[in-house]
Ligand SMILES: Cc1cc2nc3c(=O)[nH]c(=O)nc-3n(C[C@H](O)[C@H](O)[C@H](O)COP(=O)(O)O)c2cc1C
């Protein structure tokens with residue numbers, strides 16, 4: 275058997291097939307919640323379209339027999355240049371939710387980002403992914419003591435970085451969720467980090483008397499924060515020794531401000547087209563941001579990554595690593611094994627694409643192998 279032939283016994287290879295499987299398995303509310311974008315879904319479409327606007331121009335005769343998918347971020351080696359994006363409320367997709375996805379990720383050493391609105395606590399998710407890199411995504415609550423408590427807990431549980439999502443001062447105008455009257459927290463999903471937080475309990479549920487509905491209301495009141503500003507980041511930096519990454523940067527001036535405020539990394543993201551609709555696709559936003567950052571801090575990227583060649587293009591345009599959202603969430607309809615299949619296929623696809631690009635290491639991918647479609 276030739277080793278140059280891909281070996282793959284997965285049942286489902288194609289992203290669109292996973293999406294179809296998820297549509298058949300999930301209720302309409304849950305499926306629409308995962309798949310939809312905000313507004314008229316312009317940005318959701320643009321994110322995927324943007325990858326088609328760049329051509330890869332591969333090199334040949336470069337000896338690609340040995341290939342290396344590893345990279346490093348914040349002085350830590352990563353097995354692959356992609357993360358599982360922070361995705362909340364994963365029990366609306368599968369009862370094992372984040373535990374299943376974190377286990378699948380760590381079984382392949384794929385780095386994981388745990389959401390504030392996870393259905394299991396950050397400590398439980400941390401245990402499910404011991405030994406594998408993991409970051410904690412912070413929705414900075416409208417209560418600084420709870421914010422500090424989350425950050426300290428993430429540190430104690432062995433997380434490697436704090437990802438502060440900055441594009442969600444309010445939830446996007448998600449027409450399909452509004453039409454379906456679907457809010458994932460109403461199912462009891464996404465509240466574990468709050469109900470397991472000593473500060474939250476002490477301040478909002480001192481006698482432990484709140485029922486689930488009252489708890490959900492208390493959480494909703496403080497979940498999102500509309501008043502945080504750049505100045506406040508200095509305070510957050512003092513709360514933790516972990517690197518701080520801002521998720522949701524689209525404007526090059528904000529990339530510059532991130533540097534001026536001592537931030538360690540940014541994620542060029544439009545939240546998978548789920549926040550402000552009509553914003554620029556992330557791939558179109560990437561080059562000018564990379565130019566401003568000029569190698570000074572790490573640049574991560576997400577929104578619309580579906581295949582290995584998408585990762586190659588994002589890395590070529592200057593991203594250090596990427597995040598995937600919906601692809602693994604669709605795999606999660608089959609629990610841990612489903613997520614593992616999605617990830618294994620993405621690794622194999624990326625490795626194949628790397629070889630055919632004529633490169634031996636993802637670290638060597640640069641803008642010399644891409645051009646705008648002619
Ligand atoms: C169902 C779902 C839930 C999400 N929950 C969060 C979240 O809790 N925190 C966050 O920062 N981003 C969240 N996101 C956004 C993702 O982290 C990521 O930016 C986006 O999914 C990337 O786009 P993609 O789905 O096209 O890969 C969520 C996305 C989806 C699809």
Ligand SMILES: O=C(O)C(=O)c1ccccc1
Nearest residue numbers: 362391442445497545548
């Ligand atoms: O669905 C999301 O994208 C998301 O991030 C979110 C955050 C808070 C409440 C509900 C959804």
